[in-house]
Amino acid sequence: MARGSRATTVIGAAIGLVAATATGLAVVTAVLTIVFARRVVTPEPAKRGDERIIGVDLASGTIGLAASNETRMRGTYGFWFDKDAGHARLGDVIDDDGRVVRRRIEAVDFGRLDRATHGRMSGWVRIGPWEFDRPYEDVIVPTALGPAPAWLVPAERGGDDWVIQVHGRGAKRHEGLRGIEPITDAGWSTLLISYRNDGEAPESVDRRYGLGGTEWADVEAAVRFATDHGARRIVLMGWSMGGSIVLQAVLRSSEVRERLVGVILDSPAIDWVDILRFQGRALGMPTGLGDVVAHVLGEPWSGGLTGLAAPVAVEDLDPVARADEFAVPMLLMHSVDDGFVPIDGSRRLAAARPDLIRFEEFTDARHTKLWNHDPERWSGLVRGWLSEVAAATRPIETAPGA
Structure with a gap:
């Protein structure tokens, strides 16, 4: 094969690879946009319990939680566990060694906290x-x-x-x-x-x-x-x-x-545009995806993708x-x-x-x-x-x- 033919073949392969990569990225971006847009407007059936329980000592009235921005918060909070089947009230931070945060257990309203593995911090200390x-x-x-x-x-x-x-x-x-x-x-x-x-x-x-x-x-x-x-x-x-x-x-x-x-x-x-940008970055999504989602939510054709009966023009909000x-x-x-x-x-x-x-x-x-x-x-x-x-x-x- 002549040198020019080999060069042409290599260039063609490179162009094909770039095109395939671009197409793949476009597909991934489109999928992420749809997933993100649906997530924004769809009520969650049940909240996740992202905070990991390290240990519960009912005798001393303390709980150990994996350190996070949420578990480190000062003050008094509700704590939902077992997919919201249980609720406790947690007092202020007693100790934080960088890995485990210990808090006071003020009360367990219902559920078995000592058997739970995960939960979530809540601003609702009281339940009614x-x-x-x-x-x-x-x-x-x-x-x-x-x-x-x-x-x-x-x-x-x-x-x-x-x-x-x-x-x-x-x-x-x-x-x-x-x-x-x-x-x-x-x-x-x-x-x-x-x-x-x-x-x-x-x-x-x-x-x-x-x-x-x-x-x-x-x-x-x-x-x-x-x-x-x-x-x-x-x-x-x-x-x-x-x-x-x-x-x-x-x-x-x-x-x-x-x-x-x-x-x-x-x-x-x-x-809302700023919020979508912020949350997109927090979820590790590509830069600019929040703006794309805001645009999609406002388009009249988006209902089939998001489930919305009518578009939501976030700029108008x-x-x-x-x-x-x-x-x-x-x-x-x-x-x-x-x-x-x-x-x-x-x-x-x-x-x-x-x-x-x-x-x-x-x-x-x-x-x-x-x-x-x-x-x-x-x-x-x-x-x-x-x-x-x-x-x-x-x-x-x-x-x-x-």
Whole structure:
């Protein structure tokens, strides 16, 4: 074979290899995009227990956990184990040698902790409103999809001031139990709601999250319920994705805005594009995949890939772009080291409306565990801010005959 023919053959083989490699990468990227996109909008059937249990000593009331960012968190936490069939309450860190973290076991509510091998840290230390020394009601909020269960905890003296709490993605109304004491201590009643596809409220046709773009209608229904039951001033409180849901309800519903006097946000999902980028990097996915996923979710043809009944345009869910439309004060709290929802979106929202937003940064509190890390500060902020809002929005009393 001539030298030119051999060179041509080698070049052709090289081109073929490059083309095959490029095709393979494209296929892998496409598969990852679909998997990631479906994961974002699909409710998880059961949460994994990623924290490995090294040993449990019930006699001394201690547990050893493999060291991780979660097991090292200071404060008091719930601990779910056996695929959420068991629940314990863990106190602060006793010892951390870099490999094993020892924590105090405050109580085992149910399950056999001594037989468990894995579990997960949770911000829900308590498991229901019945654990508080105050009355509560199991109520039903009528929504467009059907009856949604909720807990109503009235203020000690009743009243017409309500805080409606909206939990985050993959959580349930239990997430708001931490807010009951400071809210009711400030003289406000609180309604802890469920919403579509959260495992308690009715499911939508597609059984998918709308990242706030669909769930806001259930918040509107909760506001209608509160109004029908005597609420005159309403504060919406959102945890994580619940923050996105709350903000969309404010922006999209005149009925919500009619009695709204404030918003509280704990670790809120503000910028979904930024969140997808952050989580993509955390999962070790290729750079830029988060942007691709955000684009795919908004395409009308994506439903066959994601299961969504309608596209979710994540750019349209950005409250910073519509910050000038907000008209009530907000208390915004976020931890610098959130680990799930980056704080950048909260900083941008706070910077966009410094006239309305009181922004409180925490450190070492991780995601939605600000109360667990520093209950005194968190509760003081909520209690004090609600008292300020109540005073600022109290109707002026008119003297008789005036």
